[in-house]
Amino acid sequence: MSAPAPSPLALVDAEPLPRQEEVLTDAALAFVAELHRLFTPPRDELLDRRAQRRAEIARTSTLDFLPETAAVRADESWKVAPAPAALNDRRVEITGPTDRKMTINALNSGAKVWLADFEDASAPTWENVVVGQLNLTDAYTRNIDFTDPKSGKSYALKANEELATVVMRPRGWHLNERHLVDSQGRPVPGALVDFGLYFFHNAQRLLDLGKGPYFYLPKTESHLEARLWNDVFVFAQDYVGIPQGTVRATVLIETITAAYEMEEILYELRDHASGLNAGRWDYLFSIVKNFRDGGAKFVLPDRNAVTMTAPFMRAYTELLVRTCHKRGAHAIGGMAAFIPSRRDEEVNKVAFEKVKADKDREAGDGFDGSWVAHPDLVPIAMASFDAVLGAKPNQKDRLREDVSVAPGDLIAIDSLEAKPTYNGLVNAVQVGIRYIEAWLRGLGAVAIFNLMEDAATAEISRSQIWQWINAGVEFDNGEKATPELARKIAAEELANLRAELGEAAFAAGNWQQAHDLLLKVALDEDYADFLTLPAYEQLVG
Numbered sequence: 001m002s003a004p005a006p007s008p009l010a011l012v013d014a015e016p017l018p019r020q021e022e023v024l025t026d027a028a029l030a031f032v033a034e035l036h037r038l039f040t041p042p043r044d045e046l047l048d049r050r051a052q053r054r055a056e057i058a059r060t061s062t063l064d065f066l067p068e069t070a071a072v073r074a075d076e077s078w079k080v081a082p083a084p085a086a087l088n089d090r091r092v093e094i095t096g097p098t099d100r101k102m103t104i105n106a107l108n109s110g111a112k113v114w115l116a117d118f119e120d121a122s123a124p125t126w127e128n129v130v131v132g133q134l135n136l137t138d139a140y141t142r143n144i145d146f147t148d149p150k151s152g153k154s155y156a157l158k159a160n161e162e163l164a165t166v167v168m169r170p171r172g173w174h175l176n177e178r179h180l181v182d183s184q185g186r187p188v189p190g191a192l193v194d195f196g197l198y199f200f201h202n203a204q205r206l207l208d209l210g211k212g213p214y215f216y217l218p219k220t221e222s223h224l225e226a227r228l229w230n231d232v233f234v235f236a237q238d239y240v241g242i243p244q245g246t247v248r249a250t251v252l253i254e255t256i257t258a259a260y261e262m263e264e265i266l267y268e269l270r271d272h273a274s275g276l277n278a279g280r281w282d283y284l285f286s287i288v289k290n291f292r293d294g295g296a297k298f299v300l301p302d303r304n305a306v307t308m309t310a311p312f313m314r315a316y317t318e319l320l321v322r323t324c325h326k327r328g329a330h331a332i333g334g335m336a337a338f339i340p341s342r343r344d345e346e347v348n349k350v351a352f353e354k355v356k357a358d359k360d361r362e363a364g365d366g367f368d369g370s371w372v373a374h375p376d377l378v379p380i381a382m383a384s385f386d387a388v389l390g391a392k393p394n395q396k397d398r399l400r401e402d403v404s405v406a407p408g409d410l411i412a413i414d415s416l417e418a419k420p421t422y423n424g425l426v427n428a429v430q431v432g433i434r435y436i437e438a439w440l441r442g443l444g445a446v447a448i449f450n451l452m453e454d455a456a457t458a459e460i461s462r463s464q465i466w467q468w469i470n471a472g473v474e475f476d477n478g479e480k481a482t483p484e485l486a487r488k489i490a491a492e493e494l495a496n497l498r499a500e501l502g503e504a505a506f507a508a509g510n511w512q513q514a515h516d517l518l519l520k521v522a523l524d525e526d527y528a529d530f531l532t533l534p535a536y537e538q539l540v541g
Helices: 026-060 067-074 100-107 126-140 190-208 223-240 262-268 281-290 311-326 345-365 375-389 407-411 422-440 455-470 483-501 503-508 511-523 532-538
Strands: 092-097 113-117 145-147 154-156 165-169 176-181 187-189 214-217 248-253 273-278 330-336 369-372 446-448 451-453
Touching (some): 026 223, 067 262, 100 113, 126 176, 165 190, 187 190, 311 345, 330 375, 511 532
Parallel strands (some): 214 248
Antiparallel strands (some): 446 451
């Protein structure tokens, strides 16, 4: 073989973890090193291309379907590979991080799929990265149980045939793993660490269980990024000696640029494609990020006022269903993030009705499945899809040829009547501080105000603060969005938290640090591409 031997990877600045040697074997690290050697250089080029694309959007304030890929869209003959049996029925999917308790509860939840998350629902401490891998392997070998130290309640897996199918989500292309570096001291992309360790240890094991190595691909911004993932899959399958086409990938369409390249993304992954998913908060964050120079017509109202029935969101979801079904792929709907209250049944009743209406709409629109954040929501979502699907595993036969979406429909933000409100600014500050504080403690999925929030929540929160200030928005109470107003609200929130928690608990948390970081990324003139990049520099572990 003429290719050079993979550079040995060094583990740096990482405290030893129990059982880490089971994950960080020489063979697994050699595989990750080879992924890094082959695919980090094109990854770096694609990140540069993102910056160029962003600059072009800043210049033109518009997007269109790509002229250079028109032939792919026009060719009616191609389809993605047929779904494997374990991924044919995806009517309800539960999402969550890979801690031990969540692993058991998600697999037992009654959902068809568990999105096992190393991305937005997981703060990337080295412990979360490594122990999350261990938990998944332990689940596949049925060596997993958990006893809650507070309640004393024990958790164990149900029978294999009752467990959800795992679809694992690695980190996005933009994030590095600082604890694994090559001989030049360059960090390995987090995506290749998460994918590589999981695939190397579990691909054959999953095949033996009648399933396979299935992945959700986050933060994709173009079909060229999907092509890179496809190259990774082809190499990885040959490396471990499993058949080509064993891997299946579902791509989150959670960036505005990817919404214009859905068919091309499926085409690039067609032998490995499983479907597309409609992600909500990251999609809105991406609109703000890309069109932040576009003036008043791109200013979003409060995040909770942007429902999936907003005209530009409806265009996006209906185009996604049509695209997926035209090409034989699954269309997976958005998140129901409500966390049921153990104390207020009236709050639950109102929220459950909203969840049901949302899932009824998705099932009626032709989606093949949808996401929930909590096991109590599984039966609600299941009932909505059961009512439409019956005994059918999906509704890919609904081609939605009635759908026609023009390029401008996807960015018609000014079609919304809702406007930013003062209370919306307060909520963005509150949620931003509370989420970032938990993230800095190593928690990526956090219940805040009865909603399960993840990193996408913090991104839309800080982006809206930034956008409203830079657009000079005047709120419903007559106050104008300014840095001073944001600082005043943030100071009030810190004082309220101090009073709510007590001095000792407040001092033990990361509240001042979270406050400072939120204001930095919300007020800096130079808009940070991702909040998690400066946040990772402050993350301990």
